[in-house]
Amino acid sequence: xxxxxxxxxxxxxxxxxxxxxxxLAAAQDTGPDYAAWSEVAxxxxxxxxxARASDAALANLRxxxxxxxxxxxxxxxxxxxxxxxxxxxxxALGPAPEEGATEPDEIAARRAELxxxxxxxxxxxxxxxxxxxxxxGIVGEIDEILRQRQTEQLLNMGPWPVNVRLWPxxxxxxxxxxxxxxxxxxxxxxxxxxxTRAQDNxxxxxxxxxxxxxxxxRSRAWSEALARRLSRSAVSSSGGVAAFVVSLGQIVLPxxxxxxxxxxxxxxxxxxxxxxxILDALEPMGLTVFFALWxxxxxxxxxxxxxxxxxxxxxxxxxxxIYSMVLGxxxxxxxxxxxxxxxxxxxxxxxxxxxxxxxxxxxxLVLRIGWLMRRTQSDDEExxxxxxxARAIRTLGQGAVLAGLGAPVLAAAxxxxxxxxxxxxxxxxxxxxxVVALLQQLVRDIYSALRPGFNAAESLVPxxxxxxxxxxxxxxxxLIWGARVTDLTELWDxxxxxxxxxxxxxxxxxxxxxxxxxxxxYLLTRGxxxxxxxxxxxxxxxxxxxxxxxxxxxxxxxxxxxxxxAITAAGIDLSNIALVAGALSVGIGFGLQTVVSxxxxxxxxxxxxxxxxxxxxxxxxxMGYVRRISVRSTRIETFDRTDVIVPxxxxxxxxxxxxxxxNTVGRVIIPVGVAYGTDTRKVEGxxxxxxxxxxxxxxxxxxxxLFAGFGADSLDFEARIILRDVNWxxxxxxxxxxxxxxxxxxxxxxxxxxxxxxxxxxxxxxxGET
Numbered sequence: 001x002x003x004x005x006x007x008x009x010x011x012x013x014x015x016x017x018x019x020x021x022x023x024l025a026a027a028q029d030t031g032p033d034y035a036a037w038s039e040v041a042x043x044x045x046x047x048x049x050x051a052r053a054s055d056a057a058l059a060n061l062r063x064x065x066x067x068x069x070x071x072x073x074x075x076x077x078x079x080x081x082x083x084x085x086x087x088x089x090x091x092a093l094g095p096a097p098e099e100g101a102t103e104p105d106e107i108a109a110r111r112a113e114l115x116x117x118x119x120x121x122x123x124x125x126x127x128x129x130x131x132x133x134x135x136x137g138i139v140g141e142i143d144e145i146l147r148q149r150q151t152e153q154l155l156n157m158g159p160w161p162v163n164v165r166l167w168p169x170x171x172x173x174x175x176x177x178x179x180x181x182x183x184x185x186x187x188x189x190x191x192x193x194x195x196t197r198a199q200d201n202x203x204x205x206x207x208x209x210x211x212x213x214x215x216x217x218r219s220r221a222w223s224e225a226l227a228r229r230l231s232r233s234a235v236s237s238s239g240g241v242a243a244f245v246v247s248l249g250q251i252v253l254p255x256x257x258x259x260x261x262x263x264x265x266x267x268x269x270x271x272x273x274x275x276x277x278i279l280d281a282l283e284p285m286g287l288t289v290f291f292a293l294w295x296x297x298x299x300x301x302x303x304x305x306x307x308x309x310x311x312x313x314x315x316x317x318x319x320x321x322i323y324s325m326v327l328g329x330x331x332x333x334x335x336x337x338x339x340x341x342x343x344x345x346x347x348x349x350x351x352x353x354x355x356x357x358x359x360x361x362x363x364x365l366v367l368r369i370g371w372l373m374r375r376t377q378s379d380d381e382e383x384x385x386x387x388x389x390a391r392a393i394r395t396l397g398q399g400a401v402l403a404g405l406g407a408p409v410l411a412a413a414x415x416x417x418x419x420x421x422x423x424x425x426x427x428x429x430x431x432x433x434x435v436v437a438l439l440q441q442l443v444r445d446i447y448s449a450l451r452p453g454f455n456a457a458e459s460l461v462p463x464x465x466x467x468x469x470x471x472x473x474x475x476x477x478x479l480i481w482g483a484r485v486t487d488l489t490e491l492w493d494x495x496x497x498x499x500x501x502x503x504x505x506x507x508x509x510x511x512x513x514x515x516x517x518x519x520x521x522y523l524l525t526r527g528x529x530x531x532x533x534x535x536x537x538x539x540x541x542x543x544x545x546x547x548x549x550x551x552x553x554x555x556x557x558x559x560x561x562x563x564x565x566a567i568t569a570a571g572i573d574l575s576n577i578a579l580v581a582g583a584l585s586v587g588i589g590f591g592l593q594t595v596v597s598x599x600x601x602x603x604x605x606x607x608x609x610x611x612x613x614x615x616x617x618x619x620x621x622x623m624g625y626v627r628r629i630s631v632r633s634t635r636i637e638t639f640d641r642t643d644v645i646v647p648x649x650x651x652x653x654x655x656x657x658x659x660x661x662x663n664t665v666g667r668v669i670i671p672v673g674v675a676y677g678t679d680t681r682k683v684e685g686x687x688x689x690x691x692x693x694x695x696x697x698x699x700x701x702x703x704x705x706l707f708a709g710f711g712a713d714s715l716d717f718e719a720r721i722i723l724r725d726v727n728w729x730x731x732x733x734x735x736x737x738x739x740x741x742x743x744x745x746x747x748x749x750x751x752x753x754x755x756x757x758x759x760x761x762x763x764x765x766x767x768g769e770t
Contacts, residue, residue, distance in 0.1 A: 032071045034127065034131060043061075047061055065135050066139060075124060139490070154417055157413070161412065166352070174350075181274040185271055185275055204267055211257065212264060224247070227244075240445035251290045278339075278340075285336055295435065296328070297321065299321075300324065302317075309434070311376055316372055316375075319372065323368050326365055330362045334355075337358070363403070363407045366407075367404030369397075370396075371401060372397070373393050376394065399426070399429075406422060407419045428480045432477060433473070440465075443462050513569055525558025528558060595632065598649050602633075605634070605651060611656065612626065615660050616660045618659070624636040629648075632647070634651060664724070666726025667722050668721050668733060670718065670721070670737065673713070674717070674749055674751060674752070675714060675751070688719075694721070696723050696725065703721040721736075
């Protein structure tokens with residue numbers, strides 16, 4: 001037996017577990033604490049009304065309100081299935097009796113019970129709806145204040161940096177920063193304890209410094225040489241993938257070297273407070289510079305055989321590469337001066353003077369890069385990019401030119417914040433689209449490596465992946481141009497909860513459900529069509545045209561059912577969009593009369609089958625074989641091997657001659673003319689003999705020779721022959737004409753040609769008689 005204290009401990013532990021579970025269950029049942037929310041909401045509304053809090057305070061307050069809003073959103077979804085069930089039960093009881101009318105007591109009691117349950121479950125939901133609406137309004141007001149402040153900063157005119165009176169003060173501030181940095185390093189060096197710590201860490205400092213300097217000095221060259229060798233030695237696609245992966249070493253390895261060097265300096269401790277600010281800024285500066293160098297080497301490659309997104313001569317490639325590298329250095333300097341200005345608390349005048357040369361230099365570089373992008377394909381060169389890509393590059397280049405021209409003007413006029421908000425986002429935009437272009441080429445190389453022999457540039461999968469990359473770039477692009485993260489999260493919350501159009505709510509989940517269910521239905525339809533076409537229908541006695549009609553009809557029905565099931569599975573009530581569909585049908589009926597007419601005619605053709613695939617028909621002066629009957633039109637292959645697309649409405653409303661409908665038996669008429677004076681009975685016998693001897697001629701009914709009449713130059717006969725297969729009309733006509741010519745020559749029968757007698761009214765005028 002176990003001791004009593006063990007049993008007591010176990011019972012206490014079990015009781016604690018049950019108590020915690022009960023507390024958690026009670027917390028889940030009670031829902032949000034609306035009293036606490038009321039306090040938070042009142043404080044937030046007061047802050048919004050005063051509009052005096054800082055941006056950071058408003059952002060923190062907004063995050064708190066968003067947290068409450070999320071709780072209310074979750075409360076809105078609680079008991080949703082039970083509420084829907086109660087609504088369905090009440091609807092099943094029928095409409096409530098009108099005023100003064102009654103209903104059976106059992107139904108009335110049941111209706112009252114269900115209504116009470118519905119009211120009890122709906123009350124927390126209505127409370128959450130009110131709180132959610134209040135929280136949503138507060139979030140919108142805070143966002144409006146932040147956007148308004150951001151706009152005011154952009155439109156606020158500051159000091160003119162071109163004013164020479166401001167330069168001495170700016171130079172004095174920068175000089176004091178440099179002097180204070182050097183003084184701080186000297187003070188640390190004069191501190192014995194700091195020197196002792198540095199001496200103790202000297203082996204580590206030397207090792208890290210040697211490693212960092214080696215990586216900084218040679219790693220980029222090693223990575224670039226290896227990438228160039230891989231791209232030349234391997235197959236083009238796999239070599240491109242390997243070269244891209246290896247080229248990333250131009251960022252990773254130098255960055256590792258810089259970090260090692262910074263750790264070496266940090267291990268010495270021989271730096272002051274301001275030097276520490278500079279050391280902290282060196283990490284993002286180094287990443288910026290190394291990334292700019294890598295991007296410049298990929299977008300403007302040194303190797304003429306390497307793929308480049310911009311099709312420029314080699315000298316222009318070198319020019320663009322230099323511009324991009326210098327632009328990365330300018331951006332890094334902007335990071336450094338921004339950190340120092342924040343630490344030193346520079347005046348607005350000093351900041352304007354320091355920023356102005358950087359803005360001007362960045363604008364010139366962006367202007368030159370934009371000029372290169374606008375001339376990515378000269379008029380005398382063969383276009384190697386798709387028109388859309390070429391237009392996009394030129395448009396982006398035009399935007400870069402405008403940014404490069406506008407930013408210096410804004411900075412000189414005193415709008416320093418607006419100038420930086422224009423030129424530096426323009427720099428980041430160019431870098432972003434450069435990365436997107438490289439990733440799209442990487443996707444094409446991977447696709448070509450996985451599927452050799454396929455043209456990745458013309459394939460659907462790389463194109464779709466490239467399109468997805470462009471869509472994904474919209475998120476960092478929005479952040480680059482001033483959008484806040486909270487703006488994007490707010491947009492995502494709106495999309496996640498769904499867009500309400502009338503009484504229909506469309507959310508990403510319902511949209512994905514709709515697409516997945518429809519694709520499954522579509523694939524099942526195609527599979528059923530394939531099974532019917534290959535396995536079931538060939539075993540029936542149905543002709544090919546009927547089989548095509550059955551397969552096409554099955555496809556239309558399957559796609560319609562797939563769309564219907566997908567809409568229902570997505571939770572979209574078809575009754576809610578019935579009125580909209582009815583209104584749209586009127587406009588569609590007027591605008592697409594011809595298309596609808598052809599569609600209906602195509603269905604009639606597939607059902608009634610007045611013509612089938614393989615029939616020889618004549619319609620609208622066009623003669624040929626029916627090759628395909630689709631929903632909108634029918635394709636006819638003429639005897640000249642050309643395709644004629646005939647709208648289905650013309651086949652239903654017009655006159656169509658079908659030479660092979662039902663069977664291939666048909667008649668051919670061969671006209672023959674003989675000279676006057678020829679024995680007509682003899683000609684008739686010869687023609688009948690030739691016609692009956694041909695293997696394609698039917699003897700029941702036998703060929704008929706008709707003496708058609710007396711022509712202007714000949715006695716006209718017609719050989720009328722019923723053929724086994726009318727498709728051989730031209731061949732039969734050719735054979736019989738050859739035989740007629742040979743027999744007439746043997747029998748001495750003349751085939752005449754047109755002759756005319758010329759009678760001169762006054763022949764004496766030709767002899768010169770008077």
